[in-house]
Amino acid sequence: MTDDDTVHEDVWVFVEEHGGDVAGVSWELLAKGRELADETGEDLVALVVGEGVDDVGAEAVERGADRALVADDPVFEPYRAGPYGDQFRALVEERRPSIVLIGGTTTGRDFAGRVAVPADAGLTADCTELDVDDEGLLLARRPTFGGDAMATIKCPDHRPQMATVRAGVFDAAERDPDRDGDVEAVDVVVEADDALSRVLEREVGDVADITDADVVVAGGGGTEGDFAPVEALADALDGEVAASRKAVDEGWVEPARQVGQTGKTVRPDLYVAAGISGAVQHVEGMNDAETVVAVNTDPNAPIFEHADYGIVGDLHEVLPELTDRLGGRSPPEPTA
C-alpha cells in the first residue's frame, strides 16, 4: 500500500453542499487551501458533488479555486457515504491530488473516514492548524486529550494527505466575481442502484447552530436543571443557549447545544459560563471565544482561570440581575 513515484499535486477542498446550501466551513477551507497552494506553487481545486450544483462550482472559483470539479447527478442528493465515496475514489485515482481538505462536520467526518481507506490516504481528524513544510508535506496540527496537548501529524509516504478541519477555525474566503477559473463537469461513475442505503426522511432546521452565534450563554450543573435564567440572559443578549456535558447528560438541554470535546466548538464574541466548573473537555470547546465571563458559587472552580471576568455567586441570583441591567440597556430591535 506504500505509494509509488507517481506525481501527486494540487490542493483539493471538498465543498460540502446540502440541497444547494454550502456548509460555511467549506469556504473557510478554500481560504486556507489558497494559502497552502500558493506556498507549494500548486493549483487549488474545489470538489463539488451534488445535484444542480454548477453554481456552487462557480462560486468556489470566485472564492479562490483555480478549478472546480463538479460531479452532478441525482444520486448525490441527499448525501450518502457510498455514492460520494465511490465518486471521490475514481477522481483521486485519475487526478492524484497531494492534499485534500474536508470540513469536520458530521457529514465531512463520515465522508473522510470512508474515502481515506480505499484511497490509501493518511487522514488526520479535526485539525485546527495547517501548514506545509519545505518539501510540501502537510503539517496537520490537532488538539489531543481535551486540548491539553497539540499533536502534529504528517503523512510522508501516502497520497493524498487528507485532513478534516474544525468549523470556525479559519476565516471564510471572500467572493470575487472577477476571478477566473474553470468549472469542469466530471464523469459520474456511480449508478443509482449501487447504493447500500437510502434516505427515508431528512429534516434540517430543527437543531440550533450554536457555532455561528456572536453571544453564547452556557449553563452547567449549577443550574440544577433550571435553565430559565440562562435562557433569559441569552435572550437579552440576542445569543444562543449552550450547555456543558453534565447538563446535556442530565437531559436538561439537547445535545446540539453541548460545548466541549464531545460537543461543539464555539467562537463567539462573548461566552458566559454559568454554573460550569470548567473541566478541560469543556474549556476546549470555548477557548476561541473572544471574551469569557464566568459565574460560579465556588471561588476555586477552574472556570475562573479560563475567564476574563468572573463573579462568585449563585447564577440564579446573578443572571436575573444581569438580564435586568442588560435588557434595560439594549432592548431587542423591532423586527420590521
Place this chain on the structure above:
Amino acid sequence: MTVDADWTIVVPVKQVPDADDVTIDPETGTLNRSDAPAVLNAPDYNAVEAALSLRERAGGEVVAVTMGPPFARAVLETAVALGADDAVLLTDRAFGGSDTWPTSLALARAADELDADVVVCGEESTDSSTGQVPPGIAAHNGWAQLTYAEELEPRPDDDELVAVRDVEGGHERVAAETPVVVAFEYGENEPRAAGLHRKIYAETEFEPEEWSAEDLGISEQVGLVNSPTKVGGMDTADPVEREQAVVDDVDALSDRITEVTADD
C-alpha cells in the same frame, strides 16, 4: 451459510487511559498515558447498550472485539459483564503503532470472520477522538455505514437497519442494507449497569478468544510501518490568555458585557 434470521452484532471497543488521570511530561511534552488507569472508552458504553437493545429486538448475539495488548482483555470483561455474549481479543505485536487505517482493517476482518450483520461502534475514542474507525471498517468491507446514529430500528426480515442520524442542523432517517457499520452517538442512550452474576462470570470464568494478525491474514498490512499517518511531535497547547479578573458586583459585570457586545 446457515439459515438464521438472528443477527450477529459485533461491538468494537477500546481501552483508553482514564482521561482525568492523564498528565503531560513537562520535560518531553509527551503524554504520560501509562500512569492513568485503563478503562472502557466512555462512548463505547453507548455502543454496547445499543447492541444489547438490538439483540433484544432482533434476536441473536452480541460479540465484543478489541485490538490491543493482552491486558486490553479487561474491557472485554467489562463488555461481557454488561451483557455481551462473547468477546474476541485481537492481540499481536504486529498491531503495535497502528493508526486508524490498519486498526479499522483488523476490526473489519474480525467482523467479517464473525459473520457480522451489524457492527456497532462508539462515536469516537476519548484518547484520540478521530471518529475514523467506524467508516474505515465499513470501507474496508464495502459495507454500508450509519455514523452519528441516535436511534436504531432493526428490520432483520428485510436485512435492513434503520437509523435516525444527526446531520448538520437536523436529522435524517436512513435505511441501510446489512451488513452495516453503525457509529452510535455519544450519550444518546442510557447504558445499563452490569448485573452482579454477569459481572462475576466475566471476571472469574470468561475467557476471550485471541486472534493474531496472521489469523486474520493481515500481518503485512498492519502496525506502525503500514500506518499512513505519523505523529511528528507533541507539545502542550498554548494556553489562552485570559484576564482572570473577579468582579465584585453585577453592575461591574454588566458594564464589561456591555463593552464587549457594543463592538458590533
